[in-house]
Amino acid sequence: MSELLEVRDVSFSYNESAVILKDVSVTLREGEIVCLLGVSGGGKTTLFNIIAGLVRPDKGSVLLNGEDITGQPGRVSYMLQKDMLLPYRTVEDNVALPLIIKGTKKKEARRIVGGYFRQFGIDGSQKKYPAELSGGMRQRAALLRTYLFSADVALLDEPFSALDAITKADMHRWYLDVMENIRLSTIFITHDIDEAVMLSDRIYLLGGRPGEIKDEIVISEPKPRRADFNLTDDFLVYKRRIITQIQGNKI
Amino acid sequence: MCLPLSARLRSTISKVGLPVAAVLLVILIWQLICSLGSVPKYILPSPLDVAGAFGEDWQLMLSHARVTLTETFIGLFLGIAVGFLMAVVMDRFAIVRKMIYPIVVVSQTIPTVAIAPLLVIWLGYQMLPKIILIILVVFFPITISLLEGFSSVDADTVRLMRSMGASRMQIFRYVKFPNSLGQFFSSLKISVSYAVVSAVVSEWIGGTEGLGCYMTRVRKSFSSDKMFAVIILISVISLVLIWLTSVLQKVCMPWERVNKERK
Structure with missing residues (x-):
């Protein structure tokens, strides 16, 4: 399988003493869900800013389908922990924003986004304002907006960490479900080991200060995954391996 | 929220009824003082005298009010335009902001009554000096509030917009501008009442029409x-304009109602 996105030997530092990322290489294949797992402040968000083209690395490059997109915003879509829905736009107009920014007429953009509301489980919320939706529903709308921005690659920065445990489990199931249909190639950041194993095809362990890739773990559990995957021995084996790595590497 | 009818009625009475009762009481005492205490009319007219004055000069007052309102609206409109333009330029260019901001603040320490006669000397007795004065008074709160609104935008939202490839103009249109609307309307309510007062003050100084001129004549x-x-x-004109501003705000910001209900 060919690489869809390739991050090649990226380094970044604010100054001599604060090296944030050191020779980080990450790949993402078509339709894959890859996770960056590591502690907070470990440079994960900086890496995302670099992939999204918002920050230029000191060294290294970002390739999308072989094309160098280092420092170019607007190529891969980005979703943050907070849903970032604009409170003064209706849900449909929020979701349509990436299309409108690309120059689609408002009416046409609304028509296009309308087709996805059912698939993302937020049908009926089109004309509502974000404040009228629950946290989980807002996160769904934010993911739809992310998807509409770029169907190629999505970067999700701790997408579910602001939700309570029950909503989170619910969102995991929903997320895997939606992904089965839309096959959006995704890199997501988390510090939650269970979440990483539950959702990913591959996990990169990112150590902090300086941020380096310490290990790459392939989760070979087929998709769609069993509903009780997180209660199986296989799951625990992965989890134990990650915990051992984290302790061994003092991540 | 759905209170039972009697509770809702009680809350309306305490919200509207009590202040109205207080005002009526003051008017009653005022009338009694005038009727019983034989205060001369030219020192303190009774409420009934005032009502009589309204009846007598109603047509005349209306025609003067028309002039004052025209000045107010033209000045207000241009003042908002100037304030908006200044805020946009100051937000976009930090250098301009550093240069102009102190001047703008200092300009506000000069009393209106001091500028008005100068404007009359420079620009004559027509409508122009009055409109200029209103612009000078109105633009300040508008500029400051818009600037505040523009710069208080959430940094992550801007980051998200940039990651979508949004231009500076698009970030302004979809994030900065709507984000500052709340502050804009708060300052507009202040500006509206300032504008009416400034119109009247400038009519005192020079001119032949307007409520300010009428006021000078009846005083003399x-x-x-x-x-x-x-x-x-x-006062009534100011209050109506402030009320109209709130109505306009509700129309322009329909999401406010929803967000308030949720809180």
Whole structure:
């Protein structure tokens, strides 16, 4: 399988003493869900800013389908922990924003986004304002907006960490479900080991200060995954391996 | 929220009824003092005298009010335009902001009554000096509030917009501008009442039409009853304009209602 996105030997530092990322290489294949797992402040968000083209690395490059997109915003879509829905736009107009920014007429953009509301489980919320939706529903709308921005690659920065445990489990199931249909190639950041194993095809362990890739773990559990995957021995084996790595590497 | 009818009625009475009762009480005492205490009319006219003045000069007051309102609206409109333009430029260019901001603040320490005669000397007795004065008074709160609104935008939202490839103009249109609307309307309510007062003040200084001129004339003829009447009329005009601003705000910001209900 060919690489869809390739991050090649990226380094970044604010100054001599604060090296944030050191020779980080990450790949993402078509339709894959890859996770960056590591502690907070470990440079994960900086890496995302670099992939999204918002920050230029000191060294290294970002390739999308072989094309160098280092420092170019607007190529891969980005979703943050907070849903970032604009409170003064209706849900449909929020979701349509990436299309409108690309120059689609408002009416046409609304028509296009309308087709996805059912698939993302937020049908009926089109004309509502974000404040009228629950946290989980807002996160769904934010993911739809992310998807509409770029169907190629999505970067999700701790997408579910602001939700309570029950909503989170619910969102995991929903997320895997939606992904089965839309096959959006995704890199997501988390510090939650269970979440990483539950959702990913591959996990990169990112150590902090300086941020380096310490290990790459392939989760070979087929998709769609069993509903009780997180209660199986296989799951625990992965989890134990990650915990051992984290302790061994003092991540 | 759905209160039972009697509770809702009680809350309406305490919200509207009590202040109205207080005002009526004051008017009653005022009337009693005038009727029983034999205060001369030119010192303190009774409420009934004031009502009589309204009846007598109603047509005249309306025609003066029309002039004052015209000045107010033109000045307000241009003042908002100037304030908006200044805020946008100051937000976009930090250098301009550093240069102009102190001047703008200092300009506001000069009393309106001091500028008004100068404007009359420079620009004559027509409508122009009055409109300029209103612009000078109005633009300041508008500029400051918009600037505040533009710069208080959430940094992550801007980051998200940039990651979508949004241009500076698009970030302004979809994030900065709507984000500052709340502050804009708060300052507009202040500006509206300032504008009416400034129009009146500038009419005192020079001119032949407007509520300010009418006021000067009735003062010179010691018609205190008409003086009171015109003061009340000016207050009512201000209040109506402030109310219209709130209505406009509700129309322009439909999401506010929803967000408030959720809190």
